[in-house]
């Protein structure tokens with residue numbers, strides 16, 4: 569492991585075993601490090617194992633081989649340093665936004681005035697000033713996803729795992745969330761692993777784009793995105809951006825045997 573790594577995924581493999589004893593190895597030899605504060609996009613064909621990888625890094629899915637370490641502590645020992653955001657915000661409709669954001673702290677018995685003030689700060693940070701006492705049904709899809717992001721950030725995680733977080737949003741809201749998430753990430757100061765089906769989103773947001781491919785899934789490319797921050801729409805029309813998108817596409821295509 570690199571001494572500066574916040575997250576170390578060390579030769580991880582995942583094999584599922586069905587009830588009748590059949591095995592399905594989904595990931596094999598997945599090996600990469602994430603430095604503190606890095607934004608890493610993960611792309612790959614449907615079924616390549618992206619969600620399985622995020623679940624394994626979060627500790628929800630035990631690794632069959634290898635190990636995941638967060639700040640040098642094995643994930644298997646239980647680590648509080650992770651926040652997760654899914655495609656659907658999954659907010660509890662009977663709780664207002666503030667209470668939804670505070671849920672993880674409530675579970676741990678850590679809800680107090682300081683936590684409430686921080687949760688309000690987060691809601692302000694994502695542009696939901698004045699919406700703390702509103703309910704999810706009063707919000708747009710993009711606003712609900714912002715509440716889910718606040719809930720994931722309220723424990724000050726080292727690592728934010730995002731699985732297709734903007735996949736259910738319309739194109740314009742997705743665009744604005746892509747811009748917003750850069751600002752939120754920089755303010756929160758955490759590392760991010762961001763799974764997406766959109767190659768341009770992956771390149772636009774990432775410091776790196778990790779491509780998962782093959783059967784079983786493994787890392788077939790790890791591409792550095794050397795575009796300046798904060799990225800604006802103009803970057804998407806630059807030749808450098810187009811080259812990077814082409815490079816990522818070529819790796820996804822090669823692994824699928826379609827290029």
Ligand SMILES: Nc1ncnc2c1ncn2[C@@H]1O[C@H](COP(=O)(O)OP(=O)(O)OP(=O)(O)O)[C@@H](O)[C@H]1O
Pocket residue numbers: 584585592594612613614615616617618619620621
């Ligand atoms: N709990 C499980 N038990 C058995 N097989 C599973 C389980 N979870 C995932 N799989 C299998 O692992 C493979 C990878 O699934 P995964 O959801 O990780 O892929 P993905 O790259 O995230 O796909 P998508 O892009 O479609 O969301 C699939 O073949 C899936 O059927």
